[in-house]
Amino acid sequence: MTDLTVRKLDASSTTITPDVLAALRSKLRGTIALPGEDGYDAARTIWNAMIDRRPGLVVRCLGAADVINAVRLARDEKLLVAIRSGGHSIAGNAVCEGGLLIDLSLMKSVHVDPVSRTARVEPGATLADFDKEALGFALATPLGINSTTGVAGLTLGGGFGWTTRKFGLTIDNLISAEVVTANAQRVRASDNENQDLFWALRGGGGNFGVVTSFEFKLHPLGPEVLSGLVVHPFDKARELLSEFRRIAKEAPDELTTWVVMRKAPPLPFLPAEWHGKEVMIFAACYSGDIQEGEKAMKGLRALGKPIVDVISPHPFAGWQAAFDPLLTPGARNYWKSHDFTDLSDDAVKVIVDAVRTLPSPECEVFIAHVGGAMARVAPDGTAWTNRNAHFIMNVHTRWRDPGQDTACIAWARRLFDAAAPFASGSVYVNFMSGDEEDRVENAYGTNYSRLAGIKRRYDPDNLFRMNQNIRPPGR
Numbered sequence: 389m390t391d392l393t394v395r396k397l398d399a400s401s402t403t404i405t406p407d408v409l410a411a412l413r414s415k416l417r418g419t420i421a422l423p424g425e426d427g428y429d430a431a432r433t434i435w436n437a438m439i440d441r442r443p444g445l446v447v448r449c450l451g452a453a454d455v456i457n458a459v460r461l462a463r464d465e466k467l468l469v470a471i472r473s474g475g476h477s478i479a480g481n482a483v484c485e486g487g488l489l490i491d492l493s494l495m496k497s498v499h500v501d502p503v504s505r506t507a508r509v510e511p512g513a514t515l516a517d518f519d520k521e522a523l524g525f526a527l528a529t530p531l532g533i534n535s536t537t538g539v540a541g542l543t544l545g546g547g548f549g550w551t552t553r554k555f556g557l558t559i560d561n562l563i564s565a566e567v568v569t570a571n572a573q574r575v576r577a578s579d580n581e582n583q584d585l586f587w588a589l590r591g592g593g594g595n596f597g598v599v600t601s602f603e604f605k606l607h608p609l610g611p612e613v614l615s616g617l618v619v620h621p622f623d624k625a626r627e628l629l630s631e632f633r634r635i636a637k638e639a640p641d642e643l644t645t646w647v648v649m650r651k652a653p654p655l656p657f658l659p660a661e662w663h664g665k666e667v668m669i670f671a672a673c674y675s676g677d678i679q680e681g682e683k684a685m686k687g688l689r690a691l692g693k694p695i696v697d698v699i700s701p702h703p704f705a706g707w708q709a710a711f712d713p714l715l716t717p718g719a720r721n722y723w724k725s726h727d728f729t730d731l732s733d734d735a736v737k738v739i740v741d742a743v744r745t746l747p748s749p750e751c752e753v754f755i756a757h758v759g760g761a762m763a764r765v766a767p768d769g770t771a772w773t774n775r776n777a778h779f780i781m782n783v784h785t786r787w788r789d790p791g792q793d794t795a796c797i798a799w800a801r802r803l804f805d806a807a808a809p810f811a812s813g814s815v816y817v818n819f820m821s822g823d824e825e826d827r828v829e830n831a832y833g834t835n836y837s838r839l840a841g842i843k844r845r846y847d848p849d850n851l852f853r854m855n856q857n858i859r860p861p862g863r
């Protein structure tokens with residue numbers, strides 16, 4: 389066997405000898421996958437087909453000890469490192485070109501304790517893995533809306549979904565985490581141990597180490613919740629968005645409504661004459677009693693003349709996966725996102741005008757209504773700073789043909805620029821693309837300098853830089 393060439397942090401290359409590789413292999417419970425070997429392509433292929441990177445080697449970990457060994461090699465050889473869990477990073481940071489990929493996707497266990505209402509989750513678990521186990525006990529914690537997303541990356545960026553208004557962000561429900569830091573030591577972070585690290589992990593992304601285990605608080609929910617879609621023709625979009633703004637302001641914490649604007653997909657409950665035409669979709673979920681939900685959703689369901697209203701009680705586990713068919717892996721994707729404290733008429737106009745020029749049938753603009761319990765945590769209570777953002781807009785540009793890259797990306801940027809004057813300036817780090825390094829400081833606002841200080845303590849050489857990077861001061 390010949391020496392292996394692997395990329396270093398300073399962009400030069402180093403060779404890893406067969407002896408070093410064999411020594412590492414002998415210590416692992418998991419495997420090493422080199423280019424062309426079994427598991428290599430599975431590990432490097434992520435949700436966004438825009439990202440096609442070839443790491444120099446992949447360590448497919450099966451436990452914390454494997455992670456420690458991988459981090460030790462990276463630290464000793466100063467290797468470029470990427471961390472992959474669910475592989476949904478829109479920016480592509482879950483894979484590096486030429487470096488060491490620490491693949492956690494095989495570490496998928498979820499253990500629920502229904503007595504203490506807590507769950508211990510490994511980083512390779514997807515939202516579906518977590519939900520299926522927890523909802524088996526009629527328990528849940530706030531997660532996102534696409535069940536193939538990874539728990540790990542979602543949590544470290546903050547995490548929000550259908551129950552965030554009721555139970556807070558995902559990080560507001562994190563009790564502790566076990567982390568392998570840049571010096572290859574495993575530490576526990578919680579309110580009682582390594583408090584600074586725990587604070588930083590809750591929104592600071594993958595900057596501080598490799599999380600090998602998460603412990604979450606769980607809440608009773610369902611098993612059925614009132615949820616579903618109301619689909620409207622797009623010609624009344626401006627009036628409907630003003631009504632949405634009013635309904636959102638008056639909503640109890642249990643009620644979450646998101647708006648999705650796109651060309652109608654060929655969903656079985658949508659009359660065929662609407663397929664391919666612009667529509668405005670209200671997606672709503674009531675995290676509580678079904679009868680109370682019926683009352684709370686009355687105003688939303690009375691708006692305008694919808695094409696269809698398919699709101700009814702659904703198992704929460706099913707509702708959590710309802711958008712999966714529209715969000716399958718393998719398409720090309722480019723996202724731009726803004727937070728809004730309010731949706732001004734000017735913002736509404738800009739968004740509606742843009743939706744009339746969608747560059748491909750799969751593009752969509754969604755506006756998530758957040759706030760509620762999330763907004764009652766202090767801005768410096770965790771690394772996630774903008775607790776006043778009541779709406780999160782994601783311009784989700786999605787297409788198949790690489791020949792459309794330029795047009796689709798330009799469309800997203802135009803909408804983003806036009807909406808910027810009405811936005812708050814902060815942004816959810818997990819919705820940032822790979823070309824937005826200049827937004828990281830704004831994303832964290834007044835929390836940035838504390839985060840940079842914690843980064844200097846835990847990762848002074850910026851080993852973990854394949855992320856929305858918080859640089860250690862002076863580096």
Ligand SMILES: Cc1cc2nc3c(=O)[nH]c(=O)nc-3n(C[C@H](O)[C@H](O)[C@H](O)COP(=O)(O)OP(=O)(O)OC[C@H]3O[C@@H](n4cnc5c(N)ncnc54)[C@H](O)[C@@H]3O)c2cc1C
Pocket residue numbers: 434435471472473474475476477478480481482483492511531532533534536537538539540541542543544545546547548549593594595597598599600715818819854855856
């Ligand atoms: C289709 C789709 C729907 C989404 N919906 C939502 C939503 O409803 N709500 C929401 O909040 N977000 C949502 N997101 C964003 C999502 O939170 C991020 O993409 C997140 O990074 C996904 O986590 P992952 O584990 O799949 O990511 P990966 O791609 O595996 O990792 C992303 C990054 O997170 C860091 N990271 C991952 N695992 C670890 C670890 N164990 N230790 C240290 N660092 C780590 C690394 O920096 C890595 O580059 C969605 C994304 C997609 C693609």
